[in-house]
Amino acid sequence: MSNTMQSHIENGQDGVIFEKSEPGRSNPCQAPRAVEGSPVIPASLLRKTVPMLPEVSEMQAVRHFTRLSQKNFSIDTHFYPLGSCTMKYNPRACNTLAMLPGFLNHHPLAPVETGQGFMTCMYELQEMLKEVTGMQAVSLTPMAGAQGEFAGMAMIRAYHDARGDDARCEVICPDAAHGTNPATAVMCGYKVKEIPTKADGDIDIDALKAAVGPQTAGIMLTNPSTVGVFERRITEIAKIVHDAGGLLYYDGANLNAILGKVRPGDMGFDVIHMNLHKTFSTPHGGGGPGAGPVGVSDRLLPFLPVPMVGFNGAQYHWLTKKERPQSIGQLSAFGGNAGVLMRAYIYARLLGREGMPRVAEYSVLNANYIMVELQKRGFDLAFPSRRATHEFIVTLKRQAKTLDVTAMDFAKRLLDYGYHAPTTYFPLLVPECFLIEPTETEDKATLDGFIDAMAKIQHEAETEAAMVKGAPYTLPSRRLDDVRAARELDIVWRDTET
Amino acid sequence: MSNAPSHLKYAQSHEWVEVIDDDTYRIGISDHAQALLGDMVFIELPEVGQALNAHDECAVVESVKAASDVYSPLSGEVVEINETLEDSPELVNRDPYGDGWLFTIKATDRSELDELLSADGYIELNSDSDD
Numbered sequence: 053m054s055n056t057m058q059s060h061i062e063n064g065q066d067g068v069i070f071e072k073s074e075p076g077r078s079n080p081c082q083a084p085r086a087v088e089g090s091p092v093i094p095a096s097l098l099r100k101t102v103p104m105l106p107e108v109s110e111m112q113a114v115r116h117f118t119r120l121s122q123k124n125f126s127i128d129t130h131f132y133p134l135g136s137c138t139m140k141y142n143p144r145a146c147n148t149l150a151m152l153p154g155f156l157n158h159h160p161l162a163p164v165e166t167g168q169g170f171m172t173c174m175y176e177l178q179e180m181l182k183e184v185t186g187m188q189a190v191s192l193t194p195m196a197g198a199q200g201e202f203a204g205m206a207m208i209r210a211y212h213d214a215r216g217d218d219a220r221c222e223v224i225c226p227d228a229a230h231g232t233n234p235a236t237a238v239m240c241g242y243k244v245k246e247i248p249t250k251a252d253g254d255i256d257i258d259a260l261k262a263a264v265g266p267q268t269a270g271i272m273l274t275n276p277s278t279v280g281v282f283e284r285r286i287t288e289i290a291k292i293v294h295d296a297g298g299l300l301y302y303d304g305a306n307l308n309a310i311l312g313k314v315r316p317g318d319m320g321f322d323v324i325h326m327n328l329h330k331t332f333s334t335p336h337g338g339g340g341p342g343a344g345p346v347g348v349s350d351r352l353l354p355f356l357p358v359p360m361v362g363f364n365g366a367q368y369h370w371l372t373k374k375e376r377p378q379s380i381g382q383l384s385a386f387g388g389n390a391g392v393l394m395r396a397y398i399y400a401r402l403l404g405r406e407g408m409p410r411v412a413e414y415s416v417l418n419a420n421y422i423m424v425e426l427q428k429r430g431f432d433l434a435f436p437s438r439r440a441t442h443e444f445i446v447t448l449k450r451q452a453k454t455l456d457v458t459a460m461d462f463a464k465r466l467l468d469y470g471y472h473a474p475t476t477y478f479p480l481l482v483p484e485c486f487l488i489e490p491t492e493t494e495d496k497a498t499l500d501g502f503i504d505a506m507a508k509i510q511h512e513a514e515t516e517a518a519m520v521k522g523a524p525y526t527l528p529s530r531r532l533d534d535v536r537a538a539r540e541l542d543i544v545w546r547d548t549e550t
Numbered sequence: 551m552s553n554a555p556s557h558l559k560y561a562q563s564h565e566w567v568e569v570i571d572d573d574t575y576r577i578g579i580s581d582h583a584q585a586l587l588g589d590m591v592f593i594e595l596p597e598v599g600q601a602l603n604a605h606d607e608c609a610v611v612e613s614v615k616a617a618s619d620v621y622s623p624l625s626g627e628v629v630e631i632n633e634t635l636e637d638s639p640e641l642v643n644r645d646p647y648g649d650g651w652l653f654t655i656k657a658t659d660r661s662e663l664d665e666l667l668s669a670d671g672y673i674e675l676n677s678d679s680d681d
Contacts, residue, residue, distance in 0.1 A: 477616065483586070539592070539639075
């Protein structure tokens with residue numbers, strides 16, 4: 053990258069809003085100013101110094117933030133095939149209905165009698181998630197997938213503790229696991245034992261057999277796994293782990309692929325967390341807010357986090373530590389991100405029993421379509437012998453070796469073609485990989501457009517590699533200094549002149 | 551295949567071992583490993599005095615692509631760590647067999663050295679992933 057290009061990026065075309073600030077400029081230019089000093093707030097409570105806010109006109113503020121929003125790559129503006137993240141469309145109906153004043157204005161401390169409508173929805177969501185995952189009960193309270201994972205592993209710990217089985221100190225994770233899995237196990241006080249994945253994408257059963265023992269607290273699996281294939285010997289795996297006295301944890305990251313078709317409970321799992329922002333289409337990315345409900349088998353029933361919603365045949369009510377004394381407890385002040393749960397509830401109701409399997413069918417169909425078409429155009433698949441689930445892996449190892457064009461270069465060039473890049477360099481066990489997940493919400497024309505763009509980039513890599521390595525060219529920022537971003541992250545703007 | 555000096559021994563998990571004297575050994579990660587991981591941003595080292603068993607996780611190398619565990623090839627006690635990596639993790643990329651070393655261990659079981667690979671064996675092992 054040339055120096056002029058670099059300085060252009062650093063300056064940015066728009067800068068931050070503080071750079072537009074002029075002393076004394078305020079929002080409603082022509083309207084009369086409010087009288088200085090509010091008579092309502094006592095002087096003793098007023099701040100002495102004015103907060104440092106940009107002094108801009110209303111139009112400046114509106115245009116600044118509108119332009120910023122237009123620079124976003126988002127599911128509302130671009131195809132977003134981010135593997136393992138299930139970036140699918142959030143139906144507007146879910147937002148609209150969840151924003152009904154009766155839901156929106158409901159206070160968490162309101163008496164149960166005035167919250168029967170809201171609680172009906174939450175109870176039914178518990179029941180629907182229970183049914184579609186094949187578990188015995190569900191608690192909606194975890195505030196995000198990561199907290200759901202923590203709750204799940206904490207329940208496994210509580211189970212072993214309740215039995216006085218304190219020798220169990222290890223959790224098994226396959227090498228393809230999401231990074232959060234070993235992190236969760238460690239957070240809950242366990243050591244992580246890693247087992248390898250075989251060349252066909254399945255777990256190495258012999259390694260699993262060798263790994264389990266009286267020290268095994270459990271195993272954490274994603275099925276379909278992060279390599280985009282269904283773990284075919286899952287019932288055998290469940291038996292091996294259960295026979296050793298361990299429990300099975302299901303990471304719900306890839307639940308979209310099997311929704312309404314196969315149930316984790318039937319595979320033998322004891323606990324599952326569900327990323328509602330993935331499978332149940334609640335807002336995703338940029339911090340959520342998330343929702344990571346947990347479902348459990350009979351073994352873990354007493355330990356579910358509270359509050360849950362109960363129903364006594366006449367009235368919905370909260371189940372707290374009082375009713376559920378063995379619960380691992382509360383994970384937040386109230387019962388989770390209620391507005392997000394409401395969106396998931398509405399989404400689940402819109403789909404219904406008929407719609408849920410279609411989610412799985414079309415997400416798998418779309419993934420397999422792109423996979424086959426990319427293979428026809430000369431791309432290498434990481435697991436060519438396997439049918440994809442809802443996502444699959446292309447390896448660009450050959451292109452990196454022979455053309456010096458890496459997965460990162462392909463990813464950056466895709467941005468120029470108007471596609472958000474797939475997940476790159478994950479899972480770690482596949483070199484130069486693209487993990488591609490189109491989801492069920494895309495039509496064939498969009499998929500064809502993406503396939504064409506990939507083929508064009510392949511051609512560009514062969515004929516003008518240097519150009520591809522310089523991409524992107526059409527975005528406000530080009531290549532970022534990711535080493536410096538990781539080591540010296542500084543995202544706070546300071547006015548250097550004051 | 552990237553560079554693998556012949557006077558070192560290698561673990562399958564991409565660590566190298568250099569003999570300092572009879573029972574002291576220097577440990578780092580291979581050129582192949584640093585090339586796969588990419589630009590380093592953070593290195594977490596064991597503590598001096600820490601006791602390690604062979605195959606224990608003993609350090610973390612974090613690059614722009616991934617955080618990866620480093621496994622001790624030998625059992626023993628950590629006697630020295632490369633503190634310059636705290637401010638200059640890029641040394642692992644620039645000079646993996648020299649200034650980018652990770653730590654030195656006083657080994658308790660020299661026979662564990664026999665389980666390690668020669669440079670040729672290590673190159674052979676990784677020839678598939680690098681062809």
